[in-house]
Amino acid sequence: MTVGVVYDPIYLEHGVRGHVENATRLTEVMSMLNGSNIREKLAFLSPYKASIDDIARVHTMEYIRYIETVSSAGMASRWLDADTAVSSSSYQAALYAAGGVMTGVDCVMKDEMDSVFALVRPPGHHATSNCAMGFCLFNNIAIAARYALEKYRLERILIADFDVHHGNGTQEAFYNDSHVLYWSIHQHHLYPGTGKIDECGEGAGKGHIVNIPLPPGCGDSEYIRIFDEILMPVMQRFEPQLVMISAGYDAHWADPISTMQVSITGFARMVSRLKQIAQQYCGGRTILALEGGYNPQILALSVKATLEVLLGSEEIEDPPGFSPMKVGEKDIRDILDSIKKLHCL
């Protein structure tokens, strides 16, 4: 299995001191990878810079110019809302973040790699066509998916999003689009409040948005159950030509901003299911874009475990293990039934 990792130090230059979404997240990941036994098996790739036209596949020109202007206004940092800040390098970092996921698309579509993990900042899945939200400026995965549809004339792309927050921006981008199936598993009532079961697409996109909001306290067994009972049958119908993953690790039990109870082993099992889908339908072509995950040590271990799965390792390392808080399995039958009914599964 050939596995690529996209990274560039420009990703460290975005952000403000003291913010939970900070450069330490990536420095921790990179130092763990550099000191690990999988380093020599990975191909490290440099991202290219997305053009304005690339970003405009998802965002309005007015919004792109706004981000450029506020980012280069000569101030050390500026807050765009209560959560999202830009520094003087943020615009450049954001262009390379979108370009980083696009670099992954090119590598797997040209069969240079089986899978590519774009370790980018700022993250993207909350950014809408005209609004920065939830630490996100440009919607990296949506931009790269549109690029893949256009450049490689694809017709069916899966975007699977296991970040603990709903990717409202990605959903918005493809709400009326039959070419992308957006599938999100997230904690109900958490930021940004979207992602209800009945938000399932409109027009040509009807049925191509699959939202699975889960109650707090769910862990590996509930997540895997959702993968097996919802995602797998939906994919049998959709038959994706490319698998893209919004890989956020903030559903981990030790993450500071959610109350889910997923373990690193749980993330590895989810990635394994997604890899299986990619192998079954599209020759293993998989692209991952980093989203959340705010405990830097846990994030680093989770990314490493993800790469181990992509490399085909039989065993992954999970030093923190399972949640000490997780007792029993949550009853999610009603949620499953509602989703199955709505999507005719």
Ligand SMILES: [Zn+2]
């Ligand atoms: Zn998140």
